[in-house]
Amino acid sequence: MTYPKPPESIIQFARRFPDEASCAAHLLQLRYPDGYACPKCGSTKAWPARERPGMMICDHDHKVSLTAGTGLHRTKIGLLTWFHAAWLVATLKPGISAVQFQRQLGMTRLETAWTVLHKLRAGLVAPERAKLTTKCSNPEHSAHWIEVDHIEVGGPQARADKREGRPANKAIVIVAVEVHAWHGEPDDRDVPKGKRSQFKPGWHTRAGRCRLRVVPNAGSYAAQKFMSECVEFGSYITTDYAQALHLVGHAGMRRYERVNASEDPDPLPTLGRVVTNLKRWLMGTHKGAVQAQHLQAYLNEYVFRFNRRDIPWVAFNRVLALAVLKRPALEYEGLYKHTWVHPNPTDPEAREQDLDF
Numbered sequence: 505m506t507y508p509k510p511p512e513s514i515i516q517f518a519r520r521f522p523d524e525a526s527c528a529a530h531l532l533q534l535r536y537p538d539g540y541a542c543p544k545c546g547s548t549k550a551w552p553a554r555e556r557p558g559m560m561i562c563d564h565d566h567k568v569s570l571t572a573g574t575g576l577h578r579t580k581i582g583l584l585t586w587f588h589a590a591w592l593v594a595t596l597k598p599g600i601s602a603v604q605f606q607r608q609l610g611m612t613r614l615e616t617a618w619t620v621l622h623k624l625r626a627g628l629v630a631p632e633r634a635k636l637t638t639k640c641s642n643p644e645h646s647a648h649w650i651e652v653d654h655i656e657v658g659g660p661q662a663r664a665d666k667r668e669g670r671p672a673n674k675a676i677v678i679v680a681v682e683v684h685a686w687h688g689e690p691d692d693r694d695v696p697k698g699k700r701s702q703f704k705p706g707w708h709t710r711a712g713r714c715r716l717r718v719v720p721n722a723g724s725y726a727a728q729k730f731m732s733e734c735v736e737f738g739s740y741i742t743t744d745y746a747q748a749l750h751l752v753g754h755a756g757m758r759r760y761e762r763v764n765a766s767e768d769p770d771p772l773p774t775l776g777r778v779v780t781n782l783k784r785w786l787m788g789t790h791k792g793a794v795q796a797q798h799l800q801a802y803l804n805e806y807v808f809r810f811n812r813r814d815i816p817w818v819a820f821n822r823v824l825a826l827a828v829l830k831r832p833a834l835e836y837e838g839l840y841k842h843t844w845v846h847p848n849p850t851d852p853e854a855r856e857q858d859l860d861f
Contacts, residue, residue: 512817517591524557527583531558531570534821535828542566543573558583570828575627577833581620585609590827593624594812594819599789599805619836625801626834627826628808629847636682636713637736647685649740649761651775652731652749654678654722657783657799675796677803678719678730682712683742683774693814711774713811716782716803717848718796724748731757744771782806798839801846 511517521527529552532540540550542562553559558570571579576586588609592600600608606617638648658674690700690708715734719726727748735741735757742761743749763771770776785806786794794802812819838844 514591517588521584521587524583525552527587528552528558528570530587531583531824531828532560534825535570535574543568573830574828575623575831575833576827581616586620586827587824589620589624590823591820593621593805594809594823595816597809597813599785599809601789601791615836619834619839622798622801622839623834624823624827625805626844626847627829627831628804628823630826635734635736636680636715636739638682638739639736640684640712642684644688645684645686649683649685649742650680650735651683651742651772652678652680652727652735652752653744653772653775654719654727654746654748655779657786658796675799676719676722677799678717678727679714679775679779680730680734681714681775681778683709684712685709709774711778714778714807716807718800718803722746722748724751728752742772778810781810797842798846800848804846804848 511520521530539548540560541548542550542560542564544566545562545564547562547564547566550560550562553561553567556569559567560570561567571577579586589605592605592608600621602614602618602621605611605621606614609617609620611617611620636650638650640648655677656674657677685707687707688705690703691710694708694710695703715730717730717734719730724747728751731741731752737757739757741752741757742763743752744763782803786792786802790802808822809819812822834844
């Protein structure tokens with residue numbers, strides 16, 4: 505599917521989508537790229553209903569909303585607000601908190617802003633997304649591998665039992681990051697404007713895509729399950745000497761290197777940068793106010809934006825395209841009663857605790 509190029513600034517965005525009708529036309533193109541077909545009768549003869557933007561009526565008088573059966577099912581918020589919300593989520597590199605979101609969109613209740621953000625986060629995971637891989641079509645890249653490790657997210661370390669190997673007030677997250685290496689000039693995307701003369705040719709590495717998942721523990725079963733679902737068979741893996749990651753070969757991976765963290769101060773440098781940015785985002789934008797049962801949703805948002813950090817104009821359309829896929833709609837009650845399981849679900853045992861960042 506080819507997505508139309510969206511605006512590149514907030515001023516252009518306001519000009520491109522000035523009203524509900526323009527948003528409905530764009531949403532129609534995203535949801536039905538091959539042309540509208542009535543879900544009730546299959547008729548392709550249809551036109552927008554006058555009384556409500558976003559409503560289609562076919563020649564058999566069937567009226568169907570463009571958001572029916574999607575993650576925005578039965579929404580009471582206008583399409584213009586949803587478009588602004590998608591623009592903020594997709595294009596702001598540091599993300600946006602619910603409080604800032606409420607102010608930007610002029611919402612009266614913080615709970616509504618928080619729910620809208622989670623509705624968008626629920627659609628940031630593609631149902632059949634490609635796995636991480638060490639295969640690369642760029643001829644300039646000479647080496648590729650995937651760095652994998654466990655990290656702890658949460659407050660000060662306090663273990664309930666040393667034998668458990670699991671902190672009492674931390675969540676355990678497994679991280680995998682693609683690494684591309686080459687010798688020569690640095691990538692233009694990694695050099696600040698006007699600073700190229702300061703960089704000499706040499707060995708360079710750059711992060712590709714990443715995956716993050718909350719796991720119930722740092723055991724080998726959860727690690728192998730993650731690897732088999734998120735990393736392509738036969739990929740080269742770099743890990744530390746953690747016992748759970750010694751068995752990645754059973755998940756169809758070929759070990760590339762094992763680094764000893766006690767001997768190397770920066771054993772997994774690319775993964776370390778990704779994790780550092782993640783924790784700064786949680787502490788800076790969200791002030792550490794992330795509950796354990798919703799942590800996976802925030803990780804999904806971070807992964808989505810990180811993997812599209814160089815193409816925000818594509819990310820905007822991708823947010824909308826994923827939001828209107830046929831999938832269960834997130835309800836306000838499910839969020840507050842913790843019955844909603846975020847995409848890329850974790851073991852229920854891992855969602856019982858609250859994190860104190």
